[in-house]
Amino acid sequence: MxxxxxxxxxxxxxxxxxxxxxxxxxxxxxxxxxxxxxxxxxxxxxxxxxxxxxxxxxxxxxxxxxxxxxxxxxxxxxxxxxxxxxxxxxxxxxxxxRQPHRTASDLPEWWSVPLPLIRLRKDRAERNETAEAHFPDGESLAREVRGALSSQDLLCHLPARGGEERTLALHPLTEDVVLLEDITADCTAAEELAWWAAVGHSLVERLRQNGIRTGRFSPEDDLPQDGEVISCLWEGDLLGYLHIPCPEPEKPEEAAPGGTKRKTARRRPAAGQ
Known part of the structure; x- marks a missing residue:
């Protein structure tokens, strides 16, 4: 000493x-x-x-x-x-x-795990080998991760460079080490699901506004024999059926004297009938 x-x-x-x-x-x-x-x-x-x-x-x-x-x-x-x-x-x-100093205790023992990790220091950032392979632009990655964490957001959006924007879930492991999880595919699937759910809801609502009441049936239900029955599939799995009844036919108009047409009036039943 x-x-x-x-x-x-x-x-x-x-x-x-x-x-x-x-x-x-x-x-x-x-x-x-x-x-x-x-x-x-x-x-x-x-x-x-x-x-x-x-x-x-x-x-x-x-x-x-x-x-x-x-x-x-x-x-x-x-x-x-x-x-x-x-x-x-x-x-x-x-x-x-002149070069950054790194000792055996400077990095955690699990730093070389096959998962993308980033370590944020005061004036620089370090990526492990897996993160370097998945995210070549270390400067952009560090900037976006710092910005998300500073606003207490655990989602980070990487700008698109010749492709779609990537979405990362941030999992802080220590005070300065963060696990990066690419959830771009999950977010895309969720957006796709939400879109088609909105399309289906809008179509059914439009039919209802036009006086057509649709019915929802599970795969085990007995299906109506009239109208149209549509199989509802998602990624190959049968979720159920949508029944669209046939619209009621309009009553024909009767020809009135002189060649004009008139609608047939329904007789009201007499009292007591």
């Missing part, structure tokens, strides 16, 4: 931290943990120490936590860095930290 006067370096005052920097010849102190990298230039440490001589390194890191990211900032010319990771202090060149 790296200690200063019996205390871990994170608990040390900035004056002691600067002493380590100057002894090593490093220009920056880099603190790395599971959330990413936070870089402190020696000039920033000096300025912070001048404002508060009792300030500890851990307190300064907490104040600047929103600056933590996955990648080391571009520093131009090569610089020597003092890397503090856990209880280990190492002297490195900036180029050695």
């Amino acid at each position: 790296l200690e200063v006067d019996g205390s871990p370096l994170l608990e040390a005052r900035l004056q002691e931290v600067l002493r380590h920097l100057f002894r090593s010849g490093a220009d920056c102190l880099v603190h790395r943990n599971a959330q990413g990298i936070l870089t402190l230039h020696k000039d920033e440490l000096i300025s912070s120490m001048e404002r508060d001589g009792a300030l500890r390194l851990c307190d300064l890191l907490a104040r600047l936590e929103d600056r933590r990211g996955e990648l080391l900032p571009d520093m131009g010319s090569p610089e020597r860095l003092l890397l503090l990771e856990g209880e280990t202090l190492s002297l490195l060149m900036a180029e050695e930290l």
Whole structure:
């Protein structure tokens, strides 16, 4: 354990931290943990120490936590860095930290499962191998997933690129890992079902408005012998029958004297008949 006067370096005052920097010849102190990298230039440490001589390194890191990211900032010319990771202090060149850091504990053990997973970090997103195969456009995927989750929506719609729009169900597994389920086919089937249900309902309603009362029969029912009986199928399965009765024929009109036609009036029964 790296200690200063019996205390871990994170608990040390900035004056002691600067002493380590100057002894090593490093220009920056880099603190790395599971959330990413936070870089402190020696000039920033000096300025912070001048404002508060009792300030500890851990307190300064907490104040600047929103600056933590996955990648080391571009520093131009090569610089020597003092890397503090856990209880280990190492002297490195900036180029050695230029690529994203990944440790055995950085990703969950089940990250390589054959299911599409995306991991959303502060300034970048990672896809496992399955997600990369199913969703080549990682930038668009991350943007849409972030937008859906920020609005507490567990459905995500990927823009169409040379094909139909894809709909994903989002299943958060951890704080930053999400399982992606492509439900495009299910949504298309649901829309198709809703469409034909609306068509059938509209046709039956129009028949009713025209005075034709349809009947619904199950596959086990005895069917009427008159009118038309339509088999109702969905994906090859018989759901039942629709009976459309024959419309009642109109009564013929009688020819009146002089060649005109008149309707036959029905006689009303006499009282008591």
